[in-house]
Amino acid sequence: MIKAKFKPSKQKKHKSHSFLGRWQRQIGYAWHNVFNYFYQNIFASLLTIFVIAISITLPTIGYILLKNANQAAEQWYPTPNLTVYIDKTLSDEQSKDLIDKFKAISEVENVIYLSRDETREEFKAWSGFDDALDLLTENPLPAVAIVFPIETAKQTNKLHALQAELQKIVGVDDVHLDDSWFTRLMALTNMVKSIVWTISIFMVIAVSLVIGNSIRLNIVARRQTIIVMQLIGATEGFILRPFLYNGIFTGLISAILALVLSKVFILQIDSTMLQVSNVFGKIVSINGLSWDESLLIILFSIIIGWLSAFIATKKYLNEMVIVS
Template structure:
């Protein structure tokens, strides 16, 4: 056991020495891999920051019926009751929001209060919000009801409020696919960069490897420093990528905060959780070590 640990300690020290003795080459490789890895980390930050927003928004369809301005308050109340009683099997609840209530709600928002103050009268219509019951064909059923209620004489327009949530979920699904393809591309960059680095090291130390074999060094002993070299390059590049991504998110969050404040909201991007980042670092180190093994096997056959 001590011999095994001593051999690995020796291989690790050799790998560190090779990194330090060629600082320009090592730094260039680390920056190439680090910049490549920073892109999917930022994309993952967008994904993990947007997912909670989509998950917290109720996706149960709500239909909003905007009534004709000429509809009286009593007719609006009667229509809400009629809808609930007529389609009680499909409707969970109906809620009437009068134009006065809608105006007061908007005035409470600083983003709208100044604009509404200059209007001579209330431009908002009465609205009935209909919450539907869960069903296997919920989306299809909601579209059918919306089409039916658009033909009512008191109804000016019907809006399916959950449509934009479903679009957001579709966008997030598209980002996931794009992130997966991006990760594959970055993995190829890591493999190619480490492969070329180890290849150059093996060719540079061709005579040293030949002498080591003549004195009885095993193939494992010869390859082990190169494997550590690849793994160390991957680890340092991954940590560098996380730092670059964190720095890049600062100006992005500043711009997002300025944009979100215009809508009275708060939103910022944050890095994935430490466990995910640690697993990513370990995965990159494994890929780099495998690439190093492949390279040293191909380029030390002499």
């Protein structure tokens, strides 16, 4: 009966001294310190979280605007193409052979051919000169081929190279490329992209500095405790863990708050988008972040928080060891 009475306690004691048991106690101790410090310094902690959240929100909003600008450009602007005017002396069979040569070019995705009669009807449909064209004894309009480039060729330099290649083919009278809007759009998009990346880099630095300073204040507040822990033989990992978890916790909460602020921003500009829709005659809506993008922002913020806490903690712990 005595063995039966003490057997459960021995098993519990053996379990508490196992690797998993020690690991669970250390993790619990670290998170307990994180939440305890948060509650004891709730005003300063919330202020830090709000500053970091705003710093994350700014590049997030820039990314949302850039993503929606690209989607709007694809919706409002047609795919860049080249209009090839075929020599009027060519017959229909010769023109079709010429179209086959266009399709054989690797940068060409598709070609739409309009015969001379079809171009005449197209011109009459939108110009309003029906009677004037009927007075002419001969059709003055040439056959036209509309060449659509592949996706990788939709760049200004490649479009001009394709234009020069088409111009060299025998039977081509002229090649027209209207890429002014495309060039301006690409320049504007690249400018916005550079601005977003620049702001993001500065915001990452700001977030790292804010988290590092918060960890430094935490270390200063617990200086005596850390010294005692070092004297009784606590490992560096045991001392580091609460501060690292504090960085992770700060990055996580700040990222979630930044996503909420980004959603509020999207809701606030819905009325402006309605006005834009009335002007352009198209339904314009701002698309927010997808789940993948949101998770990526949260993960990135957690990594920044962990790295900032690790660097700051190692730096100040080494200084404390030197001083002591």
